[in-house]
Amino acid sequence: DQQVKQNSPSLSVQEGRISILNCDYTNSMFDYFLWYKKYPAEGPTFLISISSIKDKNEDGRFTVFLNKSAKHLSLHIVPSQPGDSAVYFCAASMNAGGTSYGKLTFGQGTILTVHP
Amino acid sequence: ETGVTQTPRHLVMGMTNKKSLKCEQHLGHNAMYWYKQSAKKPLELMFVYSLEERVENNSVPSRFSPECPNSSHLFLHLHTLQPEDSALYLCASSPAQGEQYFGPGTRLTVT
Numbered sequence: 001d002q003q004v005k006q007n008s009p010s011l012s013v014q015e016g017r018i019s020i021l022n023c024d025y026t027n028s029m030f031d032y033f034l035w036y037k038k039y040p041a042e043g044p045t046f047l048i049s050i051s052s053i054k055d056k057n058e059d060g061r062f063t064v065f066l067n068k069s070a071k072h073l074s075l076h077i078v079p080s081q082p083g084d085s086a087v088y089f090c091a092a093s094m095n096a097g098g099t100s101y102g103k104l105t106f107g108q109g110t111i112l113t114v115h116p
Numbered sequence: 117e118t119g120v121t122q123t124p125r126h127l128v129m130g131m132t133n134k135k136s137l138k139c140e141q142h143l144g145h146n147a148m149y150w151y152k153q154s155a156k157k158p159l160e161l162m163f164v165y166s167l168e169e170r171v172e173n174n175s176v177p178s179r180f181s182p183e184c185p186n187s188s189h190l191f192l193h194l195h196t197l198q199p200e201d202s203a204l205y206l207c208a209s210s211p212a213q214g215e216q217y218f219g220p221g222t223r224l225t226v227t
Contacts, residue, residue, distance in 0.1 A: 002158065004158070009156075034215055036218075041220065042220050042221075043120070043122075043206050043208075043218030043219050043220045043221050044159075044206070044218045045218070046215040046216070046217065049215060089158075089159070102147070102210055102212075102213045102214060102215075102216065103161065103164065103172065104161070104216060105158075105161075106158045106159040107158055108156065108157060108158040109158070
């Protein structure tokens with residue numbers, strides 16, 4: 001049972017346009033969401049996160065939107081650049097669990113290709 | 117050296133071999149993680165260590181044995197693996213809560 005799903009395995013976008021990557025989750029206990037980016041032969045790198053008390057978080061060209069009622073989050077990249085071509089993973093956690101560590105549940109990833 | 121490092125980067129081993137993967141973090145974090153990434157699958161959490169104590173073991177077969185001698189080092193000991201264990205093994209660390217920082221991974225091939 002996959003609790004975090006990225007239903008689009010791949011996305012192709014022209015340079016300068018907007019990239020929208022989507023992620024759905026099923027566990028309503030998740031209260032913290034993250035996006036990671038992964039280049040080949042490297043580990044995932046943290047991009048941006050959002051707490052469930054917010055519906056939007058922006059950092060430069062990257063904005064994450066959270067729709068709790070729909071259990072859906074999206075990552076917007078604008079303008080897209082060829083260097084953004086990578087695999088993007090969304091992840092979710094239950095920070096309210098009171099543990100001394102953060103357990104992340106990942107989606108399967110979306111391959112983004114930005115064409116010059 | 118900063119961040120999270122993993123050695124070796126690539127490993128080919130036979131099913132009867134014993135090998136170990138090493139992870140080291142220089143970020144002062146107190147939680148460390150092992151993940152497995154197989155082709156076209158989400159990252160699968162294998163083990164979590166918090167303050168050098170194992171706090172999560174996600175039904176991982178006993179042929180994988182983790183060890184955390186201190187808060188900066190994490191090992192994954194491998195013994196009598198199967199070909200289906202071939203995957204990218206990623207180590208991560210984090211503060212108590214918040215984002216995890218990943219190493220570059222070890223690409224393991226079991227022949």
